[in-house]
Amino acid sequence: MAAAKKAFQIRLPPLPSIKDVIKLYKLRALRELSQNFLMEPRLIDKIVNAAGNIENHIVCEVGPGPGGITRSIIQRGPRKVILIEKDHRFTPSLELIADACKNKVDVDIITGDILKTNIAQYIPEDAKTGWLDSPPPINLIGNLPFSVSTILIIRWLEMISKQEGPWAFGRTRMTLTFQKEVAERMAARILHDQRCRLSVMCQNWCNVNYKFDISGAAFLPKPDVDVGVVTLTPLKQPIIKLPFKMVEKVVRQIFSMRQKYSIRGAQTLFPEDVREEMALRMYKMAEIDPVTRPFQIANMEFARICHAYNEIIKEYPEFEHYDYRAQKVGKKVVVQEV
Numbered sequence: 391m392a393a394a395k396k397a398f399q400i401r402l403p404p405l406p407s408i409k410d411v412i413k414l415y416k417l418r419a420l421r422e423l424s425q426n427f428l429m430e431p432r433l434i435d436k437i438v439n440a441a442g443n444i445e446n447h448i449v450c451e452v453g454p455g456p457g458g459i460t461r462s463i464i465q466r467g468p469r470k471v472i473l474i475e476k477d478h479r480f481t482p483s484l485e486l487i488a489d490a491c492k493n494k495v496d497v498d499i500i501t502g503d504i505l506k507t508n509i510a511q512y513i514p515e516d517a518k519t520g521w522l523d524s525p526p527p528i529n530l531i532g533n534l535p536f537s538v539s540t541i542l543i544i545r546w547l548e549m550i551s552k553q554e555g556p557w558a559f560g561r562t563r564m565t566l567t568f569q570k571e572v573a574e575r576m577a578a579r580i581l582h583d584q585r586c587r588l589s590v591m592c593q594n595w596c597n598v599n600y601k602f603d604i605s606g607a608a609f610l611p612k613p614d615v616d617v618g619v620v621t622l623t624p625l626k627q628p629i630i631k632l633p634f635k636m637v638e639k640v641v642r643q644i645f646s647m648r649q650k651y652s653i654r655g656a657q658t659l660f661p662e663d664v665r666e667e668m669a670l671r672m673y674k675m676a677e678i679d680p681v682t683r684p685f686q687i688a689n690m691e692f693a694r695i696c697h698a699y700n701e702i703i704k705e706y707p708e709f710e711h712y713d714y715r716a717q718k719v720g721k722k723v724v725v726q727e728v
């Protein structure tokens with residue numbers, strides 16, 4: 391009720407049509423910034439609804455562009471909106487929105503790169519909750535630029551693992567769009583044909599919920615792929631309770647030979663002369679069958695493998711910094727990265 395009242399009082403400037411956007415800013419949607427605009431109000435609302443109740447929440451939107459999603463967020467009566475947009479040509483239209491909500495919703499417009507922005511500095515301290523409490527009234531929302539979405543989620547997972555940035559305030563939730571294939575990988579469970587490093591990493595630190603798809607045809611300009619909307623809620627406890635970099639290394643190497651027996655990838659964690667012996671020892675300690683393929687390994691089993699690896703490097707600290715990829719620089723070895 392309060393949200394409806396608050397929204398009713400805010401008269402937002404209408405969302406310009408894409409023709410207007412192009413005319414107004416004399417821009418063509420920039421490919422390098424992955425600018426694919428969503429102008430259909432029903433779909434915009436569907437993304438924002440996927441975030442749940444955001445009334446009185448602090449909402450950080452990544453890449454607002456001309457502000458379609460921003461308008462929908464504001465209509466739900468948030469306490470504060472933080473907008474991070476790299477393309478300065480959108481600043482005037484975002485300022486119009488901020489002006490329209492003056493004294494009702496606090497709007498911060500940051501013209502900058504999400505990969506270089508410290509979001510936490512814009513979040514009020516009083517929004518903080520404990521890690522084991524319900525998630526704080528903070529949401530990260532974004533129709534993410536494809537060019538940064540995977541790197542951003544990996545970076546955010548590392549921050550979640552350390553409870554840093556927006557996760558220093560508690561288990562901050564995310565509602566984000568990805569290329570459909572990436573969204574499927576993030577949510578892929580054991581035995582799924584899209585199961586990969588990203589699935590294990592995302593599901594180790596978050597509850598991943600694949601909400602729905604949006605056809606590429608709904609965007610302007612139309613991307614070559616469809617889009618998947620995903621919500622992520624950090625878990626109270628990760629499944630693999632080890633440092634992010636170690637988990638990432640073990641999981642990456644095991645998936646580096648996706649179609650082979652997983653022990654083949656696991657061997658690349660160790661120098662050539664001890665490779666077979668150490669990998670076998672690690673699998674024995676973890677009680678994993680060496681002929682299991684990577685996509686057949688559950689996160690609990692990855693936990694046992696990572697802990698066994700941790701035990702081995704306690705005994706042989708020199709293996710910790712062994713980097714198979716660095717050894718192969720200059721040689722023609724194709725390591726499949728997923």
Ligand SMILES: C[S@@+](CC[C@H](N)C(=O)[O-])C[C@H]1O[C@@H](n2cnc3c(N)ncnc32)[C@H](O)[C@@H]1O
Nearest residue numbers: 423426427428453454455476477503504533535
């Ligand atoms: C897919 S568009 C979404 C635009 C708008 N939110 C919508 O849904 O129509 C991605 C937006 O992110 C912006 N962007 C691209 N790279 C960025 C970065 N590194 N940091 C912040 N914004 C970025 C683009 O300029 C663009 O406005």
